[in-house]
């Protein structure tokens with residue numbers, strides 16, 4: 001039987017083939033390039049291209065990360081929605097600096113974004129909440145995201161109650177649900193290469209309010 005080391009080293013990564021990435025035709029800002037890449041990922045049927053890792057830090061500077069769904073991109077603001085009372089919500093209240101990471105294996109592409117997170121407020125949170133599926137609303141209405149769950153039955157019981165509440169009041173909203181914007185100041189677009197000659201483009205927001213970009217060594 002293979003050891004974990006043998007098993008892991010036998011796995012292939014970045015085996016391609018990948019689409020070319022033309023660095024001579026870059027948009028002026030990273031939001032526009034992200035949308036180009038996202039559209040290509042969707043055209044190429046990358047699974048869940050809108051799933052991304054949100055990294056935060058807690059009050060002690062200890063990092064944390066989890067996968068979320070990207071809800072919108074407006075300029076260089078990237079939106080996600082979540083409970084404000086779970087771990088990430090508490091961490092963001094103490095330290096609003098965060099990173100987002102996308103990886104699209106089929107294209108060999110990674111996008112890294114860093115910025116400051118802003119809570120868009122109760123009304124924006126409610127508007128996002130109303131657009132969620134019935135099941136997603138029922139789970140969020142438990143209002144207990146990231147709390148300790150004693151047993152699965154407690155979840156089932158609470159979900160049954162929340163579905164009843166939604167039936168009685170279809171407009172009901174979980175008050176802790178929030179839409180957050182990550183206002184990006186730095187972005188990196190990474191195109192993998194089967195020979196490891198990866199192409200990296202880094203954008204950063206300068207003090208004059210302009211975006212500038214440069215290549216990075218692989």
Ligand SMILES: Cc1cc2nc3c(=O)[nH]c(=O)nc-3n(C[C@H](O)[C@H](O)[C@H](O)COP(=O)(O)O)c2cc1C
Pocket residue numbers: 048051064065066067068069070080081082083086087088089145146
């Ligand atoms: C593909 C995928 C999508 C997810 N989307 C969301 C989301 O949009 N919002 C959310 O709150 N949690 C989402 N989750 C669950 C989070 O990863 C996480 O478990 C939850 O938000 C609690 O995080 P926290 O304890 O750091 O607050 C998703 C998980 C996966 C794997």
